[in-house]
Amino acid sequence: MIEVHELAIGYDGHAVQSKLTFEIPQGELVAILGGSGCGKTTLLRTLVGLLPVISGSMRVAGSNNPANDMGQPPFGVMFQMGALFSSMTLEQNVSLPLEAWTDLDKDTILEIARAKLALVGLDGQGGLSPAEISGGMNKRAAIARAMALDPPLLFLDEPSAGLDPSTSAGLDELIISLREGLGTTIVLVTHELDSILHLNARCLMLDAEAGTLIADGFPGELQGDSTHPAVNAFFRREMRAKT
C-alpha cells in the first residue's frame, strides 16, 4: 500500500528526516512514533501530498505524487485538530466527499453519512455543528469524514492527543474494529504510549537527533530488544541522556 525509499522530508527544502525506507502492506496498522518535533506529522503530510518530497521516492496507494493527482484521493486523512468545516453540520461534513466524488442522490448520501457517524459512535449527532461537540467527538467525526468514500488507506494524525484516557481507549477500539472489520490500512501518528501498546501496531520510530528511522517493529519486540537509547527511553518513559 505504501512504499518509501530513501525519502527525505522537511519544509522549504530543509530536511528534518532523511533516508527513510519502509513498506506498509495492505491491511496493516502502523504507528509513526517519536518525540515532539521529530517530523512525524511532516512525514504524514508528505505521504498525503501536502508537502513535496525533498529527495528519494514514495508510492502511496498506487500514486507516486498524491499532490499532483487531481482525482479522488485513494486515502482518507484525519487531521490533528479534526479540521471539520465549522459552517457545516457533522452530517454535511461527512457528506461532502460523497457529494464531490459520487453521483449518489442526496438521500442516499445522507443515509451513508449518518451510518458513518453511527459507526464512530455519533449516532443521532449529525445535526450538530463542530463548535457544539467535544474534542473527542470532533476527532470521531473527522474519522467518519475520512472514511466517507471507503478508502483502503486511512491516515490519522494524533488521534488520541488531548483526549481523556477513556475517550482515547474508545478511539483505539474504533481503530482496531475499522482495521479488522473493513480491512483498512491505517497509518497513525502518535506519541501516546498507552495507545500504541493497546493497538499493538507496527511501530516506525523517528528520531530528531538521528534524523532518520531508528526502529521498525512491534511494541513487544522494541520494548525488550532494542539497543537504541531513544527507543528504550521512549518505551520505558525515561528521560533520554544527551549524547
Added chain:
Amino acid sequence: MEIKTVEGAPGTARRLVLGGSVGLESLSDLRERLDEASVHGAVELDLAGVGGFVGGAAAVVAPRVKAGAVRVLNVPEGVSSVLDLYLERAAEPERQAIPPMDLIPWLGEAANEYRERSMGMLAFLGELGRSTVQAIRRPSTVRWQDVTSLLARHGSDGLPINALIGFLMGLITAFQAAVQLRKFGADVFVADLVGLSLTRELGPLMMAIVLAGRSGAAISAELGTMKVGEEVDALRVMGLDPVRFLVLPRMIAVTFVAPILSIMSTLAGISGGMLIADGLLGIPFSAFINSLEEALGFADVFTGIGKSLVFGIIVAMIASQRGLATRGGAEGVGRSTTAAVVTTLFALIVADALFAILFNMWGI
C-alpha cells in the same frame, strides 16, 4: 453490481439476489430496490454471489436489517466482517421532519437575540469604562508598544486610500455643483459648497466608512480569531483583562488617527474641487482659496474634527465588542466581522443624523 428480484410464493418474503462487486456508484440503485421491495413486507437479500462490498453498501443495508425490513442471507466471509461492523453500530433509518416556519417563535428568537446583543454591548461598555478609568489612573498598565504599531496600521497605512477617496469625493461634488450652479451664474459658490460639505459632512463620514471597512473589519476579525483560538480565555486565566490588554490599545489608536485621517481626506477633497473649479469654471486656485476662507469658520472645522473623533470611537468600540463576542469557529469570525461592519455603518449614519440635529439646535 447485478440485482435480480425473485418473486416468492404469495405470503412469503420477496428476495433480491445481489451479484458482482457492490461499489459506491451502485448504492442509489441498491437503496431504491430495497425500499421498493420492502413496501410489500420484509425483503430477503441474498449476498451469495457478491464479490466486493464497500463500507457504504453496509451503511445502506445495515440500518434496514436492524429495522427488520431486510434479512441478509448467504453472507460471504469477506462481506460479513464489513456488515457486522455496521450492524453493531447502525442506527435505524430516520427521516428528519423539517419544522414549519412559525412567525411567533421566530419573532421571539429574534427579540431574544437582540436583547442578548444589547446586554452584551452594555456589559462591554461597562468593562471598557472600568478599564479606561484604571488606565487613566495607571497609564503604565496600557500596552503602549502595541499602540504605536496600531497607529501605523490603522493610520498611516490607511492614509493613501482615505486621501484618494476624499480627492474623488471633492472632484465629484465640485463637478456636480459646477454644472448646476453655472445655470444660475453662481459659479463662484463652488468653493463654498465643496469646502463646507467636505469639512462638516463628507470628509468625516467618508473617512469613517473607510475606517469601518478597513480597520473595523480587521479589529473584529483579529479579536474574533483570538477568541475562538482560546487566546482571550488564556488572558483571563492569567489574570489579564482582555479589554485593557487588547481593546484599549485599539481604541486609543483608532480614536487618535480618525481626526487626522479626516483632515487629510478633507484637504484631498478640497484640492480635487479646486482642480474642477479651475478646469471647468475658470476659477483660479487663489480665488477658490479666498472664497473658502470667507465661507469656512472655526466652528465648521471643529465640528468636522469632533465628529470624526466620535466616529473613530464608534468604529473601534463596535469592532472590538463584536470581535470579543465571537462564537464558533472560522464561520463565527466571518459572522462577527460582517456584523461589526454593518452595525458600525448603521451607527455612523445614526450618529451623523444626531450631530446634524444637535448642531442645528445649537446654531453651529
